[in-house]
Amino acid sequence: MIRIQNLSKSYGKNKIKALDGINLEVKKGEIFGFLGPNGAGKTTTIKLITGILKMDEGNIFVNGMSIKDNPIEVKKQIGFVPDNPEIFNRLTGIEYLNFIADVYEMGKEERKTNILKLSKEFEIEDVLGESIGSYSHGMKQKLVLIGALMHKPPLWILDEPMVGLDPKAAFTLKNMMREHADKGNTVFFSTHVLEVAEKICDRIAIIKGGKIITVGTVEELKNKKHEESLEKLFLELIENE
Numbered sequence: 286m287i288r289i290q291n292l293s294k295s296y297g298k299n300k301i302k303a304l305d306g307i308n309l310e311v312k313k314g315e316i317f318g319f320l321g322p323n324g325a326g327k328t329t330t331i332k333l334i335t336g337i338l339k340m341d342e343g344n345i346f347v348n349g350m351s352i353k354d355n356p357i358e359v360k361k362q363i364g365f366v367p368d369n370p371e372i373f374n375r376l377t378g379i380e381y382l383n384f385i386a387d388v389y390e391m392g393k394e395e396r397k398t399n400i401l402k403l404s405k406e407f408e409i410e411d412v413l414g415e416s417i418g419s420y421s422h423g424m425k426q427k428l429v430l431i432g433a434l435m436h437k438p439p440l441w442i443l444d445e446p447m448v449g450l451d452p453k454a455a456f457t458l459k460n461m462m463r464e465h466a467d468k469g470n471t472v473f474f475s476t477h478v479l480e481v482a483e484k485i486c487d488r489i490a491i492i493k494g495g496k497i498i499t500v501g502t503v504e505e506l507k508n509k510k511h512e513e514s515l516e517k518l519f520l521e522l523i524e525n526e
């Protein structure tokens with residue numbers, strides 16, 4: 286579903302390398318966790334897959350299409366939730382969702398059905414008429430999730446999606462991620478919450494200093510290093526690799 290080849294990205298005049306030639310393959314049907322310490326390059330990778338940033342070198346293919354050659358087609362495949370849900374505060378929730386639905390050219394019935402279903406699941410159907418500026422962080426996060434998922438994209442890319450969600454909403458989202466992957470779709474998400482990654486990911490990658498230091502199932506990686514938990518494995522790899 287996602288193929289990343291020799292991807293590099295530097296920022297600023299000093300050309301600080303945020304990503305240094307990473308390679309990664311994420312398959313259909315998997316929940317893939319992208320882990321790493323602060324500043325490792327997770328958000329940069331996500332911004333390159335979603336076409337928000339331009340890569341310096343390498344290429345990214347989504348469903349066989351290069352993001353360089355088919356940026357619009359690739360974006361149609363993706364539902365993206367950024368790490369910060371700061372969105373149009375002056376719009377109401379429903380105005381925001383209708384705007385997103387327009388961008389994705391969704392029909393009247395389709396948008397109505399999908400918005401109703403998702404807003405009920407995340408329990409914000411009663412506040413969609415109110416301005417986003419009045420929402421809590423968690424409510425904004427739920428609204429962004431609904432906006433990203435309502436056009437039913439096969440590939441979900443979620444940057445720290447659990448931050449700000451209460452336990453019930455986080456549980457709902459985790460179940461939705463599993464269901465989505467089980468239907469043959471793909472979920473790629475970054476997180477610092479290792480317990481969540483350990484529980485729900487089919488495979489993980491750990492990135493540090495712009496380089497992927499390991500990829501595999503949680504069990505494979507734990508066995509390789511004889512560690513009992515993902516937390517211990519993560520700390521060992523971050524210290525020593």
Ligand SMILES: Nc1ncnc2c1ncn2[C@@H]1O[C@H](COP(=O)(O)OP(=O)(O)OP(=O)(O)O)[C@@H](O)[C@H]1O
Nearest residue numbers: 296297302303321322323324325326327328329330
């Ligand atoms: N706009 C920018 N200008 C300059 N440097 C940047 C910019 N954005 C990111 N960086 C640098 O690129 C590197 C990778 O950052 P990135 O945000 O991708 O990390 P991350 O793994 O998502 O971190 P976190 O867990 O803290 O969100 C860091 O050294 C960061 O300081």
